Amino acid sequence: MTKSRLTGIIFILSLGMTIPYVHADDLIPIERVPIPIFKPQISPAAAQSSQGSLSRNNVPATSQATTNENQQVEMTVADVVFLSIRNNRTIKSSYINRISQKFDLRVAEDRFTPQFSIDGSLSRQRIAGVHTNLYDISPGVNMITPLGTTFDFAWNVSGSSSDNYNTLDNNIDMSISQPLLRGAGVTVNMAPVNVARLQEKINKLHLKTTVSETIGQAILAHRDLLQAQEELRLANEAVIRGQETLQQNRSLIAAGRMAEVDAVQTEADLENQKLRVLQAQQTIEDRRLNLLDILNLDLSTPLVAKEEFKLKKIPIDLRKLFDTALLNREDYQSQLYVIDQNKLNVKVAENQQLWDISLFAQGTYGTQKQTDLPDTRTRNGKVGIQLSIPLNDLTIKQQLVQADTTTRTSELQLDIIKSGIERQIRTSATEVKIYWQQAKTAQTSLDLARRALEVEKTKLNAGRSSTFEVRSMEQNLRDAETQLVNARINYLNALTRLDLQLGTTLETWQVSLND
Template sequence: MTLEDAVFLGLRNNRTIRSAYIDRVSQKFGLRVAEDRFNPQLGISGNVSRQRIAGFETNTIEVSPGASLLTKTGATLDFAWNTTANWQDAANGFSSAAQIGIEQPLLRGAGVEVNLAPVQSARLGELVNKLRLKATVSETIAIIILAHRALLTAQQHLQLAQASLDRSENLLSINNALIAAGRMAPMEAVQTQADIESQRLTVLQTRQTLEADRLALLDLLALDLGTKIVAVEAIDPQKANTNVAKLLPIALSERQDYLGQVYVIEQNRLGITVAKNEQLWDISLYANARFGNRYSEGAGSDRVADVVAGLKFTIPINDLNRQQQLVDASTDYRNAELQLETIRSGIEMQIRGTASQVDLLWQQLTVAEKSRDLSLQAVTIEKAKLNAGRSTTFQVRSLESNLRDSENQLLNARIGYMNALTQLDLQLGTTLVTWHIDLKD
């Protein structure tokens, strides 16, 4: 399984990513509800009843289809068509009338900015939710990459341990040949045999680590835990550009947490606008009208034409709850700005720290390559000297141990450098760009 295969399967199967997309269904519907604020709301109400009072029985049916509309200026329009039919022992009655009402706030609740604030806040919230989805996917991809490399590292450690075991067994063969030729005492081969058993134990322990890393990767990919997989990736990293002056602007333009906090600040600004409006007097113009017909058995029918218009007001004198709303909104806004500064400082600290780590790991990688090459040359030369009778088994074993250490250090340095680049990519917020992933939402 290549690294690309692991990332692809993670995008399709990982449970965290799938859960994030499930949450998006509810989030998008919430935006739809907010944007429905200025659309007409339709409904039908009714009542069917039968009652008996003082020996008189009455049957009543009421049906009232209606609609209400909120405009961007804050005005509310209500319309209903009320139809009522009565059946009584003494007389029957019927009425049908249209009822229209309108109310326009003049201060509190008035104005396009105030009434659009909930919709704009919901749209900003939707942008934040999209950024959170990107952050979740980016973080999960980074976790999958690190898990894939952990399995790859375990595989490489197993190969190195097996190669070291093979070299020790070859050394034991040389020792046995020298003992048979009378050029070495039998006791000198005992330590070589002990080293072989120790390295066999290392091989077994490495296989155990490999199995644990395999299960961890399969769990992240939501695959059958019995699947036999082998991690494949070229371990040949290239030196990366770690100029902080160039990296920091990229992070500030791509980091999901930073951009999301910018939107949160805008939401809080809208909250202050609404809270300030809540401090105003509640003064509204209103008008109600009712037109229709009314019929009563015995009294005949007549027309209904009622109109009412006026001005109503509510003036708070010492309502601290409204003032509390403004205080809370202002506090949230100031805290959001401070949080943005904290996030920016944290981003810069992360970028500088990881960039410095990448540079140091590259230097370690260069030193580890030289150390491995020199250790390999030293073992080759010492074995040739042993065959010529000019060295000892102890010296070869010592150099073999150095070679094992240098090979493991080189592997760890390479994987550590590649993991640091993955971490830097995540901190820059460019993981999806690096992997050419365009989220479908």
């Protein structure tokens, strides 16, 4: 690690940390991990950055300004990945939403837990000059079992007291009901819980996609900044070459071997290159601000993209890529869960078509006490069967038709998603191959352009060429340099996009979600 990069990372970490979201320990592993496209090596600075989080609002203005004036913050792609996980607002918002989503699942799984309650009242009334105190308290519990059995229990205590007369009623009410057709069975009663569990899996996939897309966005923004920096470097080198050419022309003019007017166009080209430098500086500033905004860092941070152009040819196996995408793509896996949810809804709707036949039992047991009267005991019970047969209620049939239609539509949507995934994978794989060839060709073109310019300058010194030919070779060199930078960036970006489309971004960057 270079001294400037280490200083930059220390400056970033000095901005302060607030909410840690990703940790190396205590993580939930990601299911169905495929073989990623490539495995980048996580830099020590990235690992150091991953142990904290950043805040753009925790730095005093004075110290912040001093730091910005004296140093730059160098960041590789790996550093940007970890900082985006820490700081990005979209990821933070997704984790906040997960609080509500997890509680929704908890509520659904609480379906078969006994529900306790206490009702009560206390009052004082005056009728015909007689003051009476009234009280009533009723603890109770009700529950439903996975078989559909419902149980209700209530203990009712009520009474009144006045100067000469007191009453007390103490009763226990119990009831139990077991459906035989509609509402009976584990499948129907567990359906709401299973639907909620499937939804939780979908929510986790959504979170994974949000983090992956944010990482991809940060990587592409980093490469945009890197590309702008390379354009500035090339522009500066072009200015240096232009100055050397102009100096060479002036030497030839002084020797009487070139007319002074022939150097005018060289001076014009030099000014154009200086203008290109200014334009590149503006582009760098725009892209730097964009990257800082994604990372949610202070916009005055003097960020510099740092990465070596080490391209590696990636073997493309379309069948393997397609299978990997089906195992990891959020849209495809989520749609499978949606189909499972819809099938459960169909089973529930089919069950609703049945007659409502239930066995039931009810009982009331208690005592009543009154002043100057003997206690009265209550022992009431009832057992029977309850029947309800809808004859022409089309709304019941409507539920089944809607559930079946929704299921068939979701299955068609799965085919559409699958077809779209294959098309995207084929397009991305073709891009990777083409950009790799472009990078190789651009490198060869650059080598030839450099040699051609050197030859043309030598010929100019010998009086066998003209400034027009030299300027033409110089323009060819600038074009070749730009094409090589663009080809390399395009190739790396194509790999990043392919990684996103495969759904393997988190595995590639060795990130697990603390969810």
